[in-house]
Amino acid sequence: MIELIDDYYAYWFCFLLLTIGLYGVIVKRNLVKKVIGLSIFQSAIILFFIIAAYKDDSTVPILDPRIEVTNADAYINPLPHTLMLTAIVVGVATLGVAFALLIRIYGKYATLDEDTLMERMK
């Protein structure tokens, strides 16, 4: 039990963050807060990949003359980081589109509260 906490505490925090994001998306009635929840949710997944790439006693994946290239254990796996660069770009683009839609909605209905919006749309 202790090992589960000690070895994997980063994952626990990551999944806590994931849950907070999902909670925000589902429960909050304000559309901007939903977008914030969505952003937290995406960030948690990005952190998840970064945590997965981490190794004890290893360094950043930049060639160090003191460490041989063949000694792969001494370097952190760089692939998840590069994948997450793409995922961050995707997240930013999603945020942009979401805010563009919100501006359109606010311009027409003058509210961002879900309940009020539903009433005004009738």
Next chain:
Amino acid sequence: MILGHLAVLSIVFFFFGAVIIPLVSRLGTWVPHAVAVATSAIVFVINATNLGYVLSQGTIRYAVGGWQPPIGIELVLDPLSSFFVLLLGGIAVVVLWHSRYPAAAELPGRTAPFYSATLLMLGAFSGIVLTGDLFNLYVFLEIAALAGYALLGGGSARAAVATFRYLIFGTIGASFYLLGVGLIYMGTGTLNMADLSAIMAVTGVEPLLVIGFVFIITGVGLKMALFPLHLWLPDVYASAVSSGTALVAPLGTKVAAYILIRILYFVLNPDLSRFQLPFTQVLGILGAAGIIWGSIMAIAQKDMKRMLAYSSVAQIGYIALGIGLGNTYGFIGAVLHTLNHACMKACLFLVSGNLLAAGRSQSIDALDHSLRKSMPWTSLSFTIAALSMIGLPPTAGFFSKWYLLLGSIENSAWIYVLVIVASSLLNAVYFFRVIERLYLPRGDVAAEEAPVVVADNRPSLVAPVVFLALLLVVLGLGNVIVVRQLIQPMLPAGF
């Protein structure tokens, strides 16, 4: 030389078209439309060549940028993916050809961004189908989704609200997919589908990978609008620009269905996903529930586009049921239904676009006898497509349902047999309601003698609809050829 790169060209052409449209749009209002149609026509020809090559010579594997897989990204053209990418190009040509007047009327002055987003979405759809890399698929999934939000939410403010909800659902779905990819990468250290499949054949599927696949299937299910994850779909389809709906409805959910087929039967060992893990069983049950729920909700709708949207939920259920049956007939039924439903839904949504273009209301109660007189070809095409949705021979819809029935009988899944038969009756209820209004006079003398204004006078509005309706009959009569020549070669190992 260039022939060696045919695999990647369909994606490249679509993206190139998407970039070139804003640049050339100042030359004239007709230019974006012409570029979009020309691009998709070229891609259609390329894809047809590729399909012919793949069927005669075998699978093409293309290493993007010369980086060899499993490190680099590879595109895979096998019978399954080249069939789907050809379907994409074909539907795109017909719908874009039709879209000239509707898009200009519904989005005045904004056709260039509309066509640009359309080509971006089509390019990303092609990428999803062609890629052999799990993370690359995620990127294409998000490009397609973002372009789709622009396409669907660009019309009215009501469409923006519906699209915002779709964005929330879609992003959660894509994030689930990404989480699943992360777990699989942690478990196996590879992102290449063929490599992953080879590794899992040796190591077996550990619990970590099972969780990863569950996340992936849930995420794709959200994108596919699989019951009960379909809640975003009806509002989006009903409120969006008609050309946008006519493009997204036949293609968007089908691409997600393709991902499911790819993951369940090609990445995972088919025996594993059919017999050892309950993936296909769950998919079958959800599909059957979606068929009934979608059909019943479609009956309750008063608006034509909403009715068609709920009927999409039901039709996606058929495809999920076919995938979930996990036998040869089920697989053939699912793929054949993807093709048929793409043609039927495109035809029906184009008809609803024609009604809008003629200044008609989308309300089913407002339809009457006069419509048949003023739009005879549109009405006829609607009827053929509706008969195909119900599944009357010799239209195409009959044969895919027939294969699904055979598959259900082979599995002794009598509930599914009952669901398919009952849903055909429900389909008949909501489509005959419309057909009756179109063809039976209601004895209203004033309406009978009113002068007929022929609205079916623009070839670019009528010809695509009639073409799709004819295609449904041709596909129905020629279904043996489609199944033997195209679908049999794509059956996964172990079927």
